[in-house]
Structures are given as C-alpha cells and as structure tokens.
Amino acid sequence: AQSVTQLGSHVSVSEGALVLLRCNYSSSVPPYLFWYVQYPNQGLQLLLKYTTGATLVKGINGFEAEFKKSETSFHLTKPSAHMSDAAEYFCAVSDRPGGGADGLTFGKGTHLIIQP
C-alpha cells in the first residue's frame, strides 16, 4: 500500500518569495506522482505529474517538482509566489495506470497563504 505525507497543513510566504511545499511518499513499486491544486469551492486541477523519465518536472503556472527516489520525495516549488497562487495543494501517488481500485492516494493537503 502506498501513502503520502505532506509536511505542513498551512504554509505562508510573502508575495515574490520562494514557494516550497513538501511531499514524501511510500510505495512498494515505482510510483507515479502528482500535484493538484484546488482553488476555493472548485475541483482539483492537475499541476504536474511524474511518470517516467526526467526527474525534474515542470507544470502550469510556473510550478515545478523534482522526484528524488533516494529521499522518497516529490517537493513542489515556485521561484516567486503570486497572490493568485493562494490555494490548497495536494500531492498524490499511484502505483498503476488508471488508478485501479485504490484510486489515487492523496496527502492531506497544504493550504498555501500568500502575504502581500
């Protein structure tokens, strides 16, 4: 069984500062890793994904994440925060295409707050 741990239920950064949201996973097989963003009262939108190949993955809105197998981590970063980045961010892992009966396993989410 896989699991995801997101460190920090709330992260606050100043506008223009670096954003770093931490995600660690456990999986018995090579994982497929995702970051989703959820704006208030909306569904989840895929930010980026890692399946195979390059370990540094670029996504939408200037976000990127790096898969580090040795650290079992998939941290999300953005060089310069913008007010519009304020949202809930979810890290997720899957061990197979289509999700299967386990679906995606999600972390509990990190609420990103941007200070003006």
Place this chain on the structure above:
Amino acid sequence: DVKVTQSSRYLVKRTGEKVFLECVQDMDHENMFWYRQDPGLGLRLIYFSYDVKMKEKGDIPEGYSVSREKKERFSLILESASTNQTSMYLCATTRQTTYEQYFGPGTRLTVT
C-alpha cells in the same frame, strides 16, 4: 479538454433523505471515481468503477452505494443521509492506460 460535470454544486438535505449525486464525463473514460473531501483528511475514495455496471469499494464505502448504467455517468447514492456525511464530494475520471485523474467541480453536501 476533458469535461467532468457534477449535477449540483451545493446541496442541502435532511437526515434520513435519499440523496443522489451525479457525475457525467464526455471523454469516453473507462474509470470513474467518487471521493469525499474533508478538512485535514484530504481525499478519501468511496467507490470506483472500471466499466458499466462494474464497481469496487474504496476506503470508506459504508453508507454509500453507486450506479453506473452508462459509460459516461456515475452516480453516488446516500441511502439514508446522516449528518456525518456532510462533506465535499468529488468525481474523477481516467483512462485505464493513463495515470492522472480529471476532477469535476465538486458537490458540497450539507445534511441537517
């Protein structure tokens, strides 16, 4: 673009009522999912369907049932709503050969 729609954005029901939440997708995806989202708990899988009339229980199926009579439509049923089922419900879809899931906008259900 994949489009996943859910029948209601907000819903208020009384304890004991039968509640239907409907999800429709337009991309011919085989797999469909119902998740429940609660603060501090993330998303938890209620049910999964991989084909018409086929379903599997997720992590928290108690108090819920599902129906998939057509490929594009996946319904979540609360047979007798209770206050502890007040939550945000999210539908998602994917192909069996791909990894990422596509989510609907969610239904915020309040049971009073």
